[in-house]
Amino acid sequence: MKMNRIFKYLLFPLAVFSNSGAFAQSKDLVNEENKLIGIHNQINSRPNLSVGSRYDTLAFNHDSIEYFVAALDREFTSLITGNPKTIDYPFDKLVDSHICKITTSVDGNMRVYNLDSWLLLTEIYQWKGSGKVFTKVSRYQKDSTGLCREIFAVPVKGKRYYLPVTSTIIWPSHAMQSVAAWRINGSNLEAVTLFKNxxxxxxxIDVPFSFYNFAPKIKDSLLSFISYDDVQKKIYIPCVNDKGVFTQRYFIYELKNDCLEFTNTGLHH
Structure with missing residues (x-):
């Protein structure tokens, strides 16, 4: 089925990562963040280009926007993959400048960076394992983009699993929310069959939805996201109707034994 093939494609950025490299000597993260802000300011200072313009259509030279966009991607990726101290650094200036979005688990052991300024599509997973910090880098394909919105940390029988929630869009017609289960095993992130229907x-678990949710007067729009109740140990997966519009109801998965098991559909409490 065509839609199933699309969903597998959407999972590709999470499935194929670059190899983790050795960490460089720790640098002054304040200066490094200011350096990235400086590169971003160079991009903003270039005339005759709107924020939504595709940088890869421009001529490449040492004074072009493409040159500085490539530098921003390169320097940011190098910093995160090369300095283990970045996992504990807030990067407030980068976030406030809308250069990247950073999502961190409540225990601080996993992060996801989405570098989406200037239509860059870089995503970096970062985690602590065996007393070290590791990274994996992926890039979404052209005309697709993704954003990690939350990372749930779920304890199951003395082990902790990490569940990043991602919104993914393939232009011009396909959108999806996803939640995946990962286990940290040293330098590896291992997928875990934690959900049971x-x-x-x-x-x-994937939730395809329609761009009709963006239409005016649609009340149950993109406010409905996959969520987790840490007290009741339940995960809520939003239901959509036959038009792909979010409803008020959720598929409810409850922690039982060694998995999150589907129990019923209902309202979010």
């Missing part, structure tokens, strides 16, 4: 166990 009435048929099978899964390592992720």
């Amino acid at each position: 009435r048929v099978e166990k899964l390592n992720h």
Whole structure:
């Protein structure tokens, strides 16, 4: 089925990562952040280009926007993958300048960086394992983009699993929310079949939805996101109707034994 093939494609940025490299000597992160802000200011100072313009259509030279956009991507990726101290650094200036979005688990052991300024599509996973910090870098394909919105940390029988929630869009017609389950095993992130529905166990759940949610007067729009109740140990997966519009109801998965098992549909409490 065509839609199923699309969903597998959407998972590709999470499935294929670059290899983790050795960490460089720690640098002054304040100066490094200011350096990235400086590169971003160079981009903003170039005339005759709107924020939504595709930088890869421009001529490449040492004074072009493309040159500085490539530098921003290169320097940012190098900093995160080369300095383990970045996992604990807030990067407030980068976030406030809308250069990247950073999502961190409540225990601080996992982060996701989405570098999406100037239509860059770089995503970096970063985690602590075996007393070290590791990274994996992926890039979304052209005409697709993704954003990690939350990372749930779920304890199961003495082990902790990490569940990043991602919104993914493939222009011009396909959108999806996803939650995946990962286990940190030293330098590796391992997918875990943590979700159990009435048929099978899964390592992720996808919720395709329609761009009709953006239409005026649609009340149950993009406010409905996958969520987790840490007290009741339940995860809520939003239901959509046959038009792909979010409803008020959720598929509810409850922690039982060693998995999050589907129990019923209902309202979010």
